[in-house]
Amino acid sequence: MDSSLISFFLTLLNQNMHAKFLSKTSRTTSPQETMKLVPAKRAQTLATMGSTIATFTFVWAIICQYCPYEIRHMIEKLKQKIKDYFYPYIRITIHEFTGHDRDRMMKRSEGYAAVEAYLSSNSSANANRLKAEKETDTSCLILSMGRDQILSDEFQGAKVWWVLKKLSSHRVAYEQKYYELTFNKRHREIITKYYLDHVIKEGKEIRIGNRQRKLYTNCSGGLKWSAYQPTIWSHIVFEHPASFEKMAMEAERKQEIIDDLLTFRNGKDYYASIGKAWKRGYLLYGPPGTGKSTMIAAMANLLGYDIYDLELTSVKDNTELRRLLIETTGKSIIVIEDIDCSLDLTDQRKKKTEKVSEAEQKEIKKEARDEGSKVTLSGLLNFIDGLWSSCGGERIVVFTTNYVEKLDPALIRRGRMDKYIELSYCSFEGFKVLAKNYLKLENHQMFDKIEKLMMETKLTPADVAENLMPKSHRDDPEKCLTNLIRAMEKARKRAEADRKKDEEGASSKENETKQPPTVKDIEENEYNKPV
Ligand SMILES: Nc1ncnc2c1ncn2[C@@H]1O[C@H](COP(=O)(O)OP(=O)(O)OP(=O)(O)O)[C@@H](O)[C@H]1O
Numbered sequence: 159m160d161s162s163l164i165s166f167f168l169t170l171l172n173q174n175m176h177a178k179f180l181s182k183t184s185r186t187t188s189p190q191e192t193m194k195l196v197p198a199k200r201a202q203t204l205a206t207m208g209s210t211i212a213t214f215t216f217v218w219a220i221i222c223q224y225c226p227y228e229i230r231h232m233i234e235k236l237k238q239k240i241k242d243y244f245y246p247y248i249r250i251t252i253h254e255f256t257g258h259d260r261d262r263m264m265k266r267s268e269g270y271a272a273v274e275a276y277l278s279s280n281s282s283a284n285a286n287r288l289k290a291e292k293e294t295d296t297s298c299l300i301l302s303m304g305r306d307q308i309l310s311d312e313f314q315g316a317k318v319w320w321v322l323k324k325l326s327s328h329r330v331a332y333e334q335k336y337y338e339l340t341f342n343k344r345h346r347e348i349i350t351k352y353y354l355d356h357v358i359k360e361g362k363e364i365r366i367g368n369r370q371r372k373l374y375t376n377c378s379g380g381l382k383w384s385a386y387q388p389t390i391w392s393h394i395v396f397e398h399p400a401s402f403e404k405m406a407m408e409a410e411r412k413q414e415i416i417d418d419l420l421t422f423r424n425g426k427d428y429y430a431s432i433g434k435a436w437k438r439g440y441l442l443y444g445p446p447g448t449g450k451s452t453m454i455a456a457m458a459n460l461l462g463y464d465i466y467d468l469e470l471t472s473v474k475d476n477t478e479l480r481r482l483l484i485e486t487t488g489k490s491i492i493v494i495e496d497i498d499c500s501l502d503l504t505d506q507r508k509k510k511t512e513k514v515s516e517a518e519q520k521e522i523k524k525e526a527r528d529e530g531s532k533v534t535l536s537g538l539l540n541f542i543d544g545l546w547s548s549c550g551g552e553r554i555v556v557f558t559t560n561y562v563e564k565l566d567p568a569l570i571r572r573g574r575m576d577k578y579i580e581l582s583y584c585s586f587e588g589f590k591v592l593a594k595n596y597l598k599l600e601n602h603q604m605f606d607k608i609e610k611l612m613m614e615t616k617l618t619p620a621d622v623a624e625n626l627m628p629k630s631h632r633d634d635p636e637k638c639l640t641n642l643i644r645a646m647e648k649a650r651k652r653a654e655a656d657r658k659k660d661e662e663g664a665s666s667k668e669n670e671t672k673q674p675p676t677v678k679d680i681e682e683n684e685y686n687k688p689v
C-alpha cells in the first residue's frame with residue numbers, strides 16, 4: 159500500500175477530529191474541565207483513528223486485490239499528476255555509475271565525481287556527517303556529505319538543495335549512490351542551462367587541483383610495466399619542487415614566459431575562435447646545466463599539467479609514435495629532450511645508406527631493425543602538428559637541445575615551435591636568485607666582486623648552484639661565496655689559457671700554409687715563367 163497516500167489520509171483525519179474536538183469542548187466546558195476531559199477524549203480519538211486506519215487499509219487492500227491492473231495504473235498516474243501539479247519542485251538525479259567501459263566494468267560517472275568535488279567545500283563547512291575518501295590519483299582526502307544529508311546552495315538568486323541518496327535494489331550487488339538536486343520550477347532555466355554547467359566546470363577544476371600529477375615515460379626499461387597495462391605509457395607520481403620563482407633568470411624574461419604559459423592555458427575559447435588546435439610548442443636551447451629540464455618541471459608545476467617524457471629512440475616506428483600521441487591526455491606537456499641527438503640517429507642512418515654498397519646497406523638496415531627505432535623526421539613533424547596532434551587539445555610540446563643550429567629548420571619553424579627560449583650562462587641577476595635560494599642572502603659585500611667576475615667568466619647556473627650549496631653544517635654564507643669566487647677565478651684562468659692555445663693554434667696553421675717553397679715548387683715556377 160502506498161505509504162504517502164495513507165499518511166495523507168491520516169493527516170486529514172487527524173486534523174478533522176482535532177478541530178471537532180476543540181469546537182465541542184469550547185462550547186460546553188470551562189478550561190479547567192477541559193483539562194480533565196483531555197485524557198479521556200484523546201484516548202477515544204486515538205481509538206477512532208486506529209479503527210479508521212484499519213478500515214482504510216482493509217478497503218485499499220481489497221481494491222488492490224480485486225481492482226484490475228489498468229484501473230490501478232490509472233489511479234497511480236492520476237495521483238502522480240495531481241501531485242506534480244501541486245508540487246512546486248523539480249528533481250534531477252546524477253548517478254554514480256553509468257554504463258560500462260571497454261573491459262565491461264561499471265564506469266564511474268564523471269558528472270557524479272565533479273558534483274562530489276564541487277560539494278566538498280560546502281560539505282566540509284555545513285554537513286554534520288561527512289565521508290572522507292582518497293581516490294588513487296588524488297593527493298589528498300576528499301570530503302563528501304554523508305547519506306541523506308541536505309546541503310543548500312545558491313546560484314544567481316536560485317536556491318537549490320542537494321541530497322546524497324542510495325538506490326535500494328536487490329538486483330545489484332554493489333551500492334548505487336546518486337545525488338539528487340531539487341529546485342523550484344520557476345528556476346528551471348537558470349539551473350538546467352547555467353547552474354549544472356557551473357557545477358561540472360568547478361568540480362572538474364577542483365578535481366584537477368587535487369589530483370596527483372604524473373610523469374609518464376614510454377621507456378619501460380626503468381619502470382615496472384605490466385602486460386595487462388592497457389597503455390604504452392608507464393608513469394610515476396610527479397613531485398618536482400621546481401618553480402619559476404626559484405629559477406636563476408632575469409625577472410623580466412621569467413615574467414614573459416609565465417605570461418605566455420598562462421595565456422595559453424586560459425586560451426581555450428581564443429584558440430577555437432581563430433580555428434587553431436589548442437597546443438603550443440616551446441624550444442628550450444642552451445648549454446648543459448642552464449636549466450632546461452628544470453624549466454620544464456617549473457612549467458608543469460605552474461600550469462598543473464602532467465609530463466609525458468618521450469624517449470624517441472625507444473619508439474619503434476611512426477605508427478607507434480602516433481599511438482603514443484593518441485594516448486596522451488589533455489593538460490599535459492610532451493617533452494622530447496636532446497632532440498638533436500634523437501634525430502641524428504635517423505639522419506645518420508639515412509646518410510650511411512646513401513653512401514655504402516648494397517650488401518652494406520642490408521647490414522645497416524638489419525642493425526636499424528635491431529636497434530628498434532625507425533621514426534623518421536616526417537613522422538616526427540606529423541606528431542607535432544599533423545591532424546592527429548590536435549586530438550584532445552590543451553597540450554604543450556617542448557623540445558630541448560644543446561645545439562639549436564643542428565636542428566632541421568622544418569622541425570622548429572613557427573607553428574611547430576612557437577616560442578624559442580634561450581637558457582644561457584649565469585648572469586649576476588641569476589646569481590642573486592640562487593644566493594637567495596641557497597644562502598638566504600639578499601645582499602653581501604662580496605657581491606660586487608662576484609658581479610665583476612660574472613662579466614668575465616662563463617659559469618652555468620648549475621655550476622654556481624653547486625658552489626653555493628653548503629657542504630657541511632659548518633659552512634657559512636661567506637665560505638660558500640668564497641668557494642664560488644675561487645671557482646670563477648679558476649674558470650677565468652682556464653678560459654684565458656684556452657684562448658691563448660687557440661691563438662697559437664691559429665698562427666701555427668697560418669705558418670703551415672706559408673711554408674717556404676720547396677725545390678720542386680721553384681723549379682715549376684721557373685718552368686712556367688713566361689719567356
Ligand atoms: N636557471 C636555473 N635556475 C636554477 N637552478 C638551475 C638553473 N639551471 C640549472 N640549475 C640547477 O642545475 C641543475 C641542472 O639543471 P638542468 O638539468 O635543468 O640543466 P639542463 O639545461 O637540462 O642540462 P642538460 O642540457 O645537460 O640536460 C638543476 O638541478 C638545478 O638545480
Ligand SMILES: [Mg+2]
Nearest residue numbers: 450451495558
Ligand atoms: Mg636536461
